Amino acid sequence: MTLPRAALSFFAIFVVSVHPASAQTPSQQETQQSCRKFVQDFYDWYLTKALAGKLPSPSSNLALQRKPEAFSAELYHRLKEDRDAQDKTPGELVGLDFDPFLNSQDPSPHFAVVGITRKGASYWVDVYGMESGKRQEHVIPELVQQNGRWIFVNFHYGKNEWTDDSNLLSVLKTLRDEREKNPQ
Numbered sequence: 001m002t003l004p005r006a007a008l009s010f011f012a013i014f015v016v017s018v019h020p021a022s023a024q025t026p027s028q029q030e031t032q033q034s035c036r037k038f039v040q041d042f043y044d045w046y047l048t049k050a051l052a053g054k055l056p057s058p059s060s061n062l063a064l065q066r067k068p069e070a071f072s073a074e075l076y077h078r079l080k081e082d083r084d085a086q087d088k089t090p091g092e093l094v095g096l097d098f099d100p101f102l103n104s105q106d107p108s109p110h111f112a113v114v115g116i117t118r119k120g121a122s123y124w125v126d127v128y129g130m131e132s133g134k135r136q137e138h139v140i141p142e143l144v145q146q147n148g149r150w151i152f153v154n155f156h157y158g159k160n161e162w163t164d165d166s167n168l169l170s171v172l173k174t175l176r177d178e179r180e181k182n183p184q
Helices: 004-016 028-053 060-066 073-087 168-181
Strands: 110-119 122-131 134-146 149-158
Touching: 004 073, 004 122, 028 110, 028 122, 028 149, 028 168, 060 073, 060 149, 073 149, 149 168
Parallel strands: none
Antiparallel strands: 110 122, 122 134, 134 149
8 A cells, every 4th residue: 555655656746846847937928928918008008198188298207107116116216306307497398308108209109019029137128109000119118027017127219329228217317417417
């Protein structure tokens, strides 16, 4: 009678030890699908609000008010700091002069996720504004998973005449530095 128990114990240990780790954690494909869904859902929600034209200016304030959990603590803090500085100087532009999530002042009617690249612990998501079936604006949200959910940590805009990686955190830092040099 001890032989079948030993065989059963061995079989149980064998099954547990050969059970693939991928079954215990989401696969890379599932991770990318959940990232894609999070980003597309955000853009579908946000663009509907931004295009309605009934939002306080800038429309990015709505995302800070209604979806603060979608942003890393640093990104949220920097965006709020920029908004607060702008609110203190009505009539003067001391903060962002474009929509940081759309990389535009006059956005296309639809934004679509077209690709995802993993870079270390973060995921960079290619998002394009679409109009008449053609790609327009390009923005690359950078995300990480934190406590089982996705959060935006930065938004990248690509190469420009000053840098190979224009991005929201750098733009916000530059604006803050300029405000500190020239206090109102």
